[in-house]
Amino acid sequence: MKPLCLVCVKDFEVNGAMKKLLIVFFACFLLLFPAKKGLAVEFSITDAKIDAYLQKNGDVAVKETFTYDFDSKFRGITREIVPKKGASIKDFAAFEKGKPLKVEKEGDVYKIYRSGKKEKITVELRYRITGGMEKYEDGVQFYWPFFDERNESDYLRMTIAVHPPEAADQVLALGYDEAYGKEDIRDDGTVVFRLGEVPAGENGDIRVIYEPELFPGMGMKAGTIREKVLKEKEHFAEKAKKYAETRDALRKAGNGLIPAMLVFFAVLFPAAFLSSRRKKRLVEEHLERLQFHVPEEKLSIPATIYFTSGYIFKPETAAAALYDLLRKGYVKQETEDRFVLVNGRTEHPHERKLIRFLFEQVGNGKEFSLKELKKFTNNRKNLEIYQSKMMEWKRKIAEEVKQAGLYETKAGLRWGVAAVGVLLGISAVFFGIYELYVPFIGTLLGSAAALLFAIFYHPKSDKGLEILLEWQRLRERLRHLTKDQWDLLSDGEKQRLIAYGIGVDNAPFKKAFNAFLEAEKRSFPEGTGFIYNPAYTVAIFTAADSRAGAFSGGASGSSGGGVGGGGGGSGAF
Template sequence: MHKKRFSIIGMMMLVFILFPVHALAVDYSISEVTIDAQVNADGTVEVRENHTYEFEDDFNGITREIVPKEGTSIQNFTGFENDSELEVERDGDLYQIFRGGDDETITIELRYEILDAVEKFEDGAEFYWPFFDDRNESEYEDMTISVSPPALSEETDFVGYDEAYKTGTVQNDGTVLFEMGLVPEGTNGDIRVVFDADLFPALTQQDGTIREELAGEKDRLDNEAIAFAARQDTGSSIGNGLIPAAGALLLAMTAWAWNRARKTKQQAKPADGAFFVPKQKMSIPATLYFTKSSILTPAVTAAALMELVRKKRIEQLSEEKFRLIDRKTEFDHEAALIELLFDKAGDGEFFETKDLENYTKNELNHASYNESITAWQQDVAAEVKQHELYGRHPLLRWTVGFIGLALFASAVFFGIMDLLPLMFFSMLLGICFVAFCFYSPTTYDGHVIRAEWKQLRAAMENLDEAEWNRLTQDEKMRAFAYVLGADEKSKNHSTQSFTNAYSESAFADFGVFYNPVLLTGIFVAANSSTTASASGTGSVSSGGGVGGGGGGSGAF
């Protein structure tokens, strides 16, 4: 019973690790928020908030985080819908208001009191509060906050920070109305309101004044806004020149690279003429890796086996039986294949196709088989790399990389300056320039290799027997091995037809029993068996609002 319980708990933990909380979150938007804060003569503030949520699926309720600033507290938190009280649960500073439903728009009213929220000075009483801060994970599409005095306040003053800056107006009774409109998630918006001091006779008066400090804050924010606007104009001027210039440079470099690659490819194209098998510049597996695909299929493994027969490192005794003649190989990948087939699957000297089947049927051998195949593939890739068939252009790479990083830095600057279109295009161009760092065009020799073997494949589809008979035995073996490995679907229709037509004349003197379907099939089965086996296998935050206060909204 205990084991079953621990298994269930483990599965639940795995689900939460693999699927982030956001993926399981309720889909909603908050279209409107109105907050009415009534400041009382005793220094308490009665708050009524109306949150309009638009849900697009099932939901259980909404959340409201209210983190009181230092020296204050929240009391009597309740939730209502159409004057009907809702169930509320509190977890620290987070309140859950339960109201389930499915794909609907609801308006929830929240009521609570803030204790000790007003400070009285010689020239006024201040309510300084963050109704939300950078911990908020929800966007408010339209937010309005009103702060009302206990009675008529003739000398009301105020200031708003961040999202509340320049959004407030004083009403006839001294109420301050902050019409913020759209408030993005993760932003601050502290408000600061000063009423007449004589409206709060019960509060203890502190030494000093507050209105002069408030005037200083207004001047500071205005000066910062002016300086920001000036920097924004400068950034806009720079960006309007930088982005088009960078875009033009990128287009010019792309056109240059494309034209150069096109010319190199045209120059490497072989002249039309008699059918021929290309000279041996790389092994057949490496040639297939380079000319066809870096994903080496079982057909390529079969071709690699036939290459060892051609090189007389292995003797083929029958369609299904091979004998190891010489372990001395030209390439590391040939040694890796011999080790897998003769040492692991075979008896060290002989290898039969059934040996590989029996070897891979045992699940204990799957890891060893996969390791050997991976090592073989890596050695094939290493051979291709040694031939340097892709251009490097280090100076070009360093140059475009530096330009890309400079554009990323510019994107950060434009983001800080709130120049979002310039930030987007700067980031986009930066990504393109950094991507250009990986520009490695195929060299002339590489194009020659690809063109020659492509011509071979095309010619062998309708090959005249007379032309085929003019080839040497070695050329015939290389041609067959290449076409065998190039069969992407591993059905070997082309190589089977060649075998039926030409195998007797091609391999009679070579001691080869050529059956492409059988050869490829044993590696397809081995890969399938081993692949199936292999496939089976909280933080503390600090608020950004005044006095450590703030909060936000959500749903569950």
């Protein structure tokens, strides 16, 4: 009779595919964020060969040969053998070139001592399994997990051979998970599972059935085993057929989806870019026709600085905000250091926040000085208050910008692109499950691109572009402005430009701005006029921010995945 070969999968291929998909994600993560070298032994298991010799009395004599390639110092290797329920491991021993090695057992882990440094070694392990086989009326079964998901080491090449006590011709061989489809039944009944590379954390049970006459020393259980296995084969064969059909359908779908996705993005991105560019060009052409002027106050000065400076708050912003309170008449300056509150009813909420903090918390309710602010923030107990109040002030400025209509919502377009991103993401999941990695990567990247576009695409409105470009244009033109042109500006324009200039931290602009600011100061009679000192004010807020920043900166075991709860793995120490 010719040998009969049967192969099935324990949880079928979809579960294995999911594990492989997770491995792909994990591998990408490790490439981006490689683990730091620690005290762990560095090694690889280049070859693993397991020979299981079935005995007539039901015992199994096992010989395992592992080849380790070490890249560091080591003290030995480990082998975890967790017997399945009802079985046990006996007479474990280790050898190197026939020489016995010291072995210590800790639970189900055997530690084999063989120290060295940066070398390749081959160790032979021998042990006996009792209670690992079952005899039925129509066959004897050896169903065993030589490794399972607890294994923490990759096997670069693994082979498992099961040898009957004598020649056999009624052989069933089943491989699960990593052993699926890897069996080879030889003429004498020996079954060889050539697993090849086995990643860490995988299962790979093997199952072999021989005729019962080969094992006269075993007691027989009532019932049969072969028909059960044949039904299992049919079940998994049907699943395998459906899996293959679905995979083929997905592959064909991917062949059409990827080009369609590329065309979609080839239209979407250029269209969005060209639309923004065209709008920007129209605003620039309008501004080019205008003479030099200081833009009108379409936002408050602190909000304008925040919007036109990349949404960054700096100490200069606070200094500009304080000067802006002077410009609007809410505050009066008596000396370079001291300020008096005139009117607390301001136009914008962030102005009220700043006044209440500086005058009510730092000052006495009616006036405050920069020296008092310095003294306030020198006290560690006040630093949390400073941070909180300044954060509230910044939040109100950001709210003004957000509510000013400076961006287009493009809700319809963004929701549509988001829907495409979700569909591509769902497609990527299915491609990954069915191990179609080219369309998986393509649709995954496409999904990420679509969702990022939907989240972050909100182009500036005409108002937003005009504010941004006219203040940027002022920064450029101020460097070429003459003294006569400066003198032609109205007092309101000068004050507005001074408030903005104090808050902008841009070296070329600052150089020109400071020159005009000094000229403006000299235009007042001595002892009158302009006494606000931007550099001194910026220095006070810089020191306060620095102190606040420094203050805040200081400020069960699982069951096995193999048959019968058994399994194990390999390692080193």
